[in-house]
Amino acid sequence: xxxxxxxxxxxxxxxxxxxxxxxxxxxxxxxxxxxxxxxxxxxxxxxxxxxxxxxxxxxxxxxxxxxxxxxxxxxxxxxxxxxxxxxxxxxxxxxxxxxxxxxxxxxxxxxxxxxxxxxxxxxxxxxxxxxxxxxxxxxxxxxxxxxxxxxxxxxxxxxxxxxxxxxxxxxxxxxxxxxxxxxxxxxxxxxxxxxxxxxxxxxxxxxxxxxxxxxxxxxxxxxxxxxxxxxxxxxxxxxxxxxxxxxxxxxxxxxxxxxxxxxxxxxxxxxxxxxxxxxxxxxxxxxxxxxxxxxxxxx
Amino acid sequence: xxxxxxxxxxxxxxxxxxxxxxxxxxxxxxxxxxxxxxxxxxxxxxxxxxxxxxxxxxxxxxxxxxxxxxxxxxxxxxxxxxxxxxxxxxxxxxxxxxxxxxxxxxxxxxxxxxxxxxxxxxxxxxxxxxxxxxxxxxxxxxxxxxxxxxxxxxxxxxxxxxxxxxxxxxxx
Amino acid sequence: xxxxxxxxxxxxxxxxxxxxxxxxxxxxxxxxxxxxxxxxxxxxxxxxxxxxxxxxxxxxxxxxxxxxxxxxxxxxxxxxxxxxxxxxxxxxxxxxxxxxxxxxxxxxxxxxxxxxxxxxxxxxxxxxxxxxxxxxxxxxxxxxxxxxxxxxxxxxxxxxxxxxxxxxxxxxxxxxxxxxxxxxxxxxxxxxxxxxxxxxxxxxxxxxxxxxxxxxxxxxxxxxxxxxxxxxxxxxxxxxxxxxxxxxxxxxxxxxxxxxxxxxxxxxxxxxxxxxxxxxxxxxxxxxxxxxxxxxxxxxxxxxxxxxxxxxxxxxxxxxxxxxxxxxxxx
Numbered sequence: 001x002x003x004x005x006x007x008x009x010x011x012x013x014x015x016x017x018x019x020x021x022x023x024x025x026x027x028x029x030x031x032x033x034x035x036x037x038x039x040x041x042x043x044x045x046x047x048x049x050x051x052x053x054x055x056x057x058x059x060x061x062x063x064x065x066x067x068x069x070x071x072x073x074x075x076x077x078x079x080x081x082x083x084x085x086x087x088x089x090x091x092x093x094x095x096x097x098x099x100x101x102x103x104x105x106x107x108x109x110x111x112x113x114x115x116x117x118x119x120x121x122x123x124x125x126x127x128x129x130x131x132x133x134x135x136x137x138x139x140x141x142x143x144x145x146x147x148x149x150x151x152x153x154x155x156x157x158x159x160x161x162x163x164x165x166x167x168x169x170x171x172x173x174x175x176x177x178x179x180x181x182x183x184x185x186x187x188x189x190x191x192x193x194x195x196x197x198x199x200x201x202x203x204x205x206x207x208x209x210x211x212x213x214x215x216x217x218x219x220x221x222x223x224x225x226x227x228x229x230x231x232x233x234x235x236x237x238x239x240x241x242x243x244x245x246x247x248x249x250x251x252x253x254x255x256x257x258x259x260x261x262x263x264x265x266x267x268x269x270x271x272x273x274x275x276x277x278x279x280x281x282x283x284x285x286x287x288x289x290x291x292x293x294x295x296x297x298x299x
Numbered sequence: 300x301x302x303x304x305x306x307x308x309x310x311x312x313x314x315x316x317x318x319x320x321x322x323x324x325x326x327x328x329x330x331x332x333x334x335x336x337x338x339x340x341x342x343x344x345x346x347x348x349x350x351x352x353x354x355x356x357x358x359x360x361x362x363x364x365x366x367x368x369x370x371x372x373x374x375x376x377x378x379x380x381x382x383x384x385x386x387x388x389x390x391x392x393x394x395x396x397x398x399x400x401x402x403x404x405x406x407x408x409x410x411x412x413x414x415x416x417x418x419x420x421x422x423x424x425x426x427x428x429x430x431x432x433x434x435x436x437x438x439x440x441x442x443x444x445x446x447x448x449x450x451x452x453x454x455x456x457x458x459x460x461x462x463x464x465x466x467x468x469x470x471x
Numbered sequence: 472x473x474x475x476x477x478x479x480x481x482x483x484x485x486x487x488x489x490x491x492x493x494x495x496x497x498x499x500x501x502x503x504x505x506x507x508x509x510x511x512x513x514x515x516x517x518x519x520x521x522x523x524x525x526x527x528x529x530x531x532x533x534x535x536x537x538x539x540x541x542x543x544x545x546x547x548x549x550x551x552x553x554x555x556x557x558x559x560x561x562x563x564x565x566x567x568x569x570x571x572x573x574x575x576x577x578x579x580x581x582x583x584x585x586x587x588x589x590x591x592x593x594x595x596x597x598x599x600x601x602x603x604x605x606x607x608x609x610x611x612x613x614x615x616x617x618x619x620x621x622x623x624x625x626x627x628x629x630x631x632x633x634x635x636x637x638x639x640x641x642x643x644x645x646x647x648x649x650x651x652x653x654x655x656x657x658x659x660x661x662x663x664x665x666x667x668x669x670x671x672x673x674x675x676x677x678x679x680x681x682x683x684x685x686x687x688x689x690x691x692x693x694x695x696x697x698x699x700x701x702x703x704x705x706x707x708x709x710x711x712x713x714x715x716x717x718x719x720x721x722x723x724x725x726x727x728x729x730x731x732x733x734x735x736x737x738x739x740x741x742x743x744x745x746x747x748x749x750x751x752x753x754x755x756x757x758x759x760x761x762x763x764x765x766x767x768x769x770x771x772x773x774x775x776x777x778x779x780x781x782x783x784x785x786x787x788x789x790x791x792x793x794x795x796x797x798x799x800x801x802x
Contacts, residue, residue: 103364199345
């Protein structure tokens with residue numbers, strides 16, 4: 001898979017896609033949605049769609065695609081190559097969500113949680129296929145959360161499509177298996193060839209699976225913690241594992257929207273209103289107050 | 300500047316070495332929308348600078364997993380930006396001992412009032428020097444650019460108003 | 472250590488970020504010393520304040536400090552907490568001399584300047600005597616006598632008020648050419664009386680200019696100046712509780728808005744409502760609707776009321792989170 005586009009900038013969201021097979025613009029299609037790399041504390045999360053005409057579903061099954069988790073890396077690579085060969089009826093598209101995008105979304109002033117991010121990405125990919133002229137008739141989606149509400153939302157969003165959201169859909173529907181292979185191949189490749197934004201010396205790339213419970217991953221995180229910056233952007237700062245290492249091993253950082261119960265405001269309001277004006281220090285002119293300016297009294 | 304002596308009288312002077320205003324090397328400054336309550340070395344050039352992107356609405360970067368939007372702010376005309384550091388006592392002593400008893404130094408001493416307590420520099424004084432200079436810096440906002448209403452931008456208008464307030468009034 | 476700093480490497484040392492007049496750099500060619508930070512009196516409060524004194528230029532600079540909560544600097548390869556920015560700007564030394572002249576006037580007699588400018592707390596005040604053209608400056612605020620070629624001065628209230636009047640005038644002139652919003656509490660007005668959109672009037676300018684000057688003179692003189700300028704009675708001179716406007720302004724500075732029995736807190740994207748009394752509350756507009764959790768849906772439902780729009784536009788910097796106020800987390 002050519003991830004060149006991702007390598008030029010891996011700080012945000014990157015969309016990659018195959019050409020649309022012309023038959024998919026003419027015949028009703030079935031489309032599968034799956035994700036890879038949702039759980040790890042390291043690297044991107046990838047959302048993928050894969051689609052083919054309903055009339056060619058048997059041909060896709062004949063490739064013996066299966067849930068990507070049951071396949072070895074080389075089997076996945078081989079199957080993805082086969083799908084590329086069958087580019088006359090199989091199409092795919094995927095979104096690589098960088099760990100930086102995940103961190104900044106989840107840690108935003110207005111929290112954008114991983115579920116919403118996932119749902120919106122899946123929806124965006126289905127819409128992208130439709131915008132490219134794919135005649136989407138059926139959509140199958142794998143989910144980790146409650147399928148009912150997700151299905152309802154998707155069905156509302158795409159009323160003309162028959163939507164099925166199901167746990168373990170990647171094992172049940174070949175088109176979802178195919179999507180899971182696309183996602184996993186992209187995620188593995190992205191992690192393996194990750195271009196660190198930071199200029200780091202002595203970078204150790206032996207980070208294990210990237211899952212928080214992997215001792216190798218944990219060791220890597222501990223080794224690469226930086227007291228001021230925390231971690232490289234390859235790490236999802238919003239993960240509890242990352243946060244707890246930072247709490248112990250990095251400097252505190254105070255943000256205006258995450259103040260930690262200091263009572264300064266309370267102190268000031270009482271002194272301002274209750275003390276007699278005689279004792280109250282004369283406030284500087286509002287010109288200075290509005291600009292955060294005060295007379296310096298010491299160096 | 301702590302109190303000059305045990306009675307709390309504010310005697311102490313902090314001498315700014317004028318020559319350091321010329322020798323200061325250019326410094327890169329970023330004003331962050333969060334407090335890191337510590338003064339320490341930080342690998343800004345490895346972690347922060349390479350991650351800055353020029354986005355459609357200005358500069359973009361992230362810090363500790365939070366998104367920042369930034370913009371360059373120029374130091375107002377007529378002003379120069381300096382980063383200053385206090386010299387340690389030992390450094391001051393070394394400098395003093397190494398001071399050439401040159402003519403221009405003597406001239407200065409004569410310019411001053413003669414009594415020793417009126418000497419410009421005394422043992423209990425401290426020395427500060429400019430280590431860096433700058434003519435612009437980057438102001439960062441949390442998720443949104445600081446924009447024209449940023450307090451720091453408003454503060455930068457102070458020197459021009461101060462000039463008007465403190466200009467000598469014409470005599471009678 | 473010095474070398475390490477000079478090459479812009481990281482440092483543990485406290486660093487001060489300063490803006491200085493550019494011309495100070497040129498004085499370094501003439502003098503190796505004589506530029507110093509000293510503590511002198513703040514003529515308004517009588518307390519100590521930091522100044523920069525240049526022997527070479529014979530000039531005094533006041534030091535203002537820009538300070539905003541939750542800020543810090545990256546300076547080269549180091550982090551500096553606080554995010555403070557110091558400004559050195561020339562100050563009219565007559566404000567400081569005036570402090571001593573008024574104090575010495577209690578003796579009720581003409582005195583030589585070196586007997587007037589004495590200070591046990593701030594002995595560096597003798598540096599003021601080194602400033603140029605003091606005699607000319609003092610004409611603005613004193614009566615003088617010359618005996619045996621030595622000058623003796625006595626504070627003149629009348630001359631001082633006249634001089635301060637000119638100061639107010641020149642400040643007003645500068646304000647008029649600036650973008651500074653001098654209208655009475657304009658920012659708060661947007662929330663408390665939207666019908667009262669103020670356009671900057673002559674009186675606003677004179678009040679604002681007077682307010683700025685009042686930061687440099689003692690309170691008693693300031694009251695006299697108000698009368699001299701025929702300004703409306705200043706509320707600050709009376710020992711009474713803060714006015715509604717003052718409270719509103721204080722609230723505003725802290726990111727709060729009070730209406731009816733409801734305390735609103737505005738931040739960049741959210742508006743929070745806190746119940747203050749046990750009485751039933753009927754908000755005219757449902758501000759909580761604006762507080763949507765999801766950015767996406769917020770964009771879709773962006774039908775904001777006028778008040779919400781006004782709040783959304785407000786300068787958010789420097790506002791306190793209400794958490795810090797009540798010690799509870801809202802988010």
